[in-house]
Amino acid sequence: MSSTKETKMLTFKIKRFNPAVDDKPYFDTFELECNEGTTVLIAIQELIAKQDGSIAMRYNCRAGVCGSCAVLVNKKYALACETLVLQLNKKEIKLEPLPFYPVIKDLVVDMSQFYEKLLAIEPYLKRDHSKDPEAEILQSPDDFHIIEESTKCILCGACHSSCVSVWTDKNYLGPGALLKAFRFANDTRDEDKRQRIKRVTAEDGVFRCHTAFNCVEACPKELNPTEAIQTLKRQSAKQTLKFWSRR
Amino acid sequence: MAEKEVIVDQAQATTGSKLSNLLSWFNPFSRGVGMWAWIAQRLTGLFLVMYVFIHLGIIGTMLLDDFLGFNTGQLYNSITSAMSSPLIEVTGLPSIFEHVFSFAFFIDAALLAALVYHGYNGIRVVLFDLGIGIRKQKTVFWILLILGIISYFLAIWLILSVPAIVLSSGA
Ligand code: SF4
Ligand code: FES
Numbered sequence: 001m002s003s004t005k006e007t008k009m010l011t012f013k014i015k016r017f018n019p020a021v022d023d024k025p026y027f028d029t030f031e032l033e034c035n036e037g038t039t040v041l042i043a044i045q046e047l048i049a050k051q052d053g054s055i056a057m058r059y060n061c062r063a064g065v066c067g068s069c070a071v072l073v074n075k076k077y078a079l080a081c082e083t084l085v086l087q088l089n090k091k092e093i094k095l096e097p098l099p100f101y102p103v104i105k106d107l108v109v110d111m112s113q114f115y116e117k118l119l120a121i122e123p124y125l126k127r128d129h130s131k132d133p134e135a136e137i138l139q140s141p142d143d144f145h146i147i148e149e150s151t152k153c154i155l156c157g158a159c160h161s162s163c164v165s166v167w168t169d170k171n172y173l174g175p176g177a178l179l180k181a182f183r184f185a186n187d188t189r190d191e192d193k194r195q196r197i198k199r200v201t202a203e204d205g206v207f208r209c210h211t212a213f214n215c216v217e218a219c220p221k222e223l224n225p226t227e228a229i230q231t232l233k234r235q236s237a238k239q240t241l242k243f244w245s246r247r
Numbered sequence: 248m249a250e251k252e253v254i255v256d257q258a259q260a261t262t263g264s265k266l267s268n269l270l271s272w273f274n275p276f277s278r279g280v281g282m283w284a285w286i287a288q289r290l291t292g293l294f295l296v297m298y299v300f301i302h303l304g305i306i307g308t309m310l311l312d313d314f315l316g317f318n319t320g321q322l323y324n325s326i327t328s329a330m331s332s333p334l335i336e337v338t339g340l341p342s343i344f345e346h347v348f349s350f351a352f353f354i355d356a357a358l359l360a361a362l363v364y365h366g367y368n369g370i371r372v373v374l375f376d377l378g379i380g381i382r383k384q385k386t387v388f389w390i391l392l393i394l395g396i397i398s399y400f401l402a403i404w405l406i407l408s409v410p411a412i413v414l415s416s417g418a
Contacts, residue, residue: 168269216279216384234378
């Protein structure tokens with residue numbers, strides 16, 4: 001322990017659950033010396049190394065890029081690697097896995113339903129590649145500006161876990177996938193906009209959103225999936241009405 | 248019948264029963280005003296729909312009077328007078344205040360609260376559908392709530408004063 005750094009003893013309450021062994025989730029309490037550079041992730045790593053090797057946690061980049069470390073910190077959605085424990089200003093820090101997803105072990109959840117919905121909106125550029133230029137496909141800054149924010153999504157799945165419509169309608173695409181749908185439907189290089197909008201117009205698409213803003217509240221990247229969904233709703237209404245008037 | 252269009256089928260991805268998922272709406276974690284505004288919108292909506300049916304039932308007793316062979320309006324009048332009779336007898340107060348202690352007033356006050364909330368929050372939701380104020384949703388909520396409270400007290404004042412005006416002009 002270096003004397004230049006201010007340290008503080010904090011209590012960590014971690015929700016533990018191993019479906020193979022335990023009947024019910026329970027809380028384990030740990031004490032740890034933390035300094036101003038300690039993130040929630042570093043704290044968990046230290047607990048695993050020094051106190052209890054059986055805590056399960058998923059992480060990868062440790063820089064807020066990969067989106068694999070989202071957890072509930074004191075009942076708020078956060079990326080464990082980006083949350084400094086001392087800045088929470090709490091003596092006790094409660095860590096829980098993302099709600100709604102099935103728990104695999106402790107803080108690790110099974111996010112396959114989120115990925116499946118993401119794949120359903122075909123999250124890749126679709127265009128006639130035979131006419132592509134030799135070098136990269138250019139996009140003007142103005143065109144990029146439309147989708148700029150939505151490209152910052154790191155697929156952490158927090159928004160999906162927070163959405164009440166997801167909870168009560170299993171097939172609803174959810175804010176994460178719909179934000180991606182917005183991102184590709186409004187990408188000027190994409191040539192599949194019609195199909196994309198038609199897809200999200202279906203029963204389990206954009207119109208299941210009730211604008212409760214839970215996803216906005218949850219997103220650790222401070223994105224706004226609700227705004228993207230509302231834009232898709234308007235585009236979908238426009239396209240569908242046009243389709244009818246032409247018949 | 249057209250087949251239901253399913254984008255992804257996840258019927259098997261269940262983590263809780265339907266009821267427990269529904270109850271978790273009320274679980275206060277990582278929630279902002281948007282969520283509570285939405286829950287209140289649903290509850291007031293349900294209340295208003297139920298009220299319509301109760302209302303139709305009571306109005307319907309007018310027809311029942313004829314059907315049962317009572318005097319015109321006998322059943323209906325007895326229900327309405329029971330509702331507007333004072334719950335607590337308070338003497339020596341101006342006549343306006345007598346209404347305040349009737350069952351009918353409590354129903355009216357609750358109905359108005361639900362109506363005003365549902366209407367104003369409805370405006371908020373329509374604004375979002377038009378793409379207005381989505382990033383300022385919390386501010387929009389508080390502004391409309393204040394407007395709603397002002398309209399509510401205005402309406403309560405009208406309820407209390409209008410019968411008094413009508414009565415005095417009739418006399
Ligand atoms: S929109 Fe935000 S909360 Fe949702 S997956 Fe992307 S980064 Fe995570
Ligand atoms: S570990 Fe990659 S986002 Fe936290």
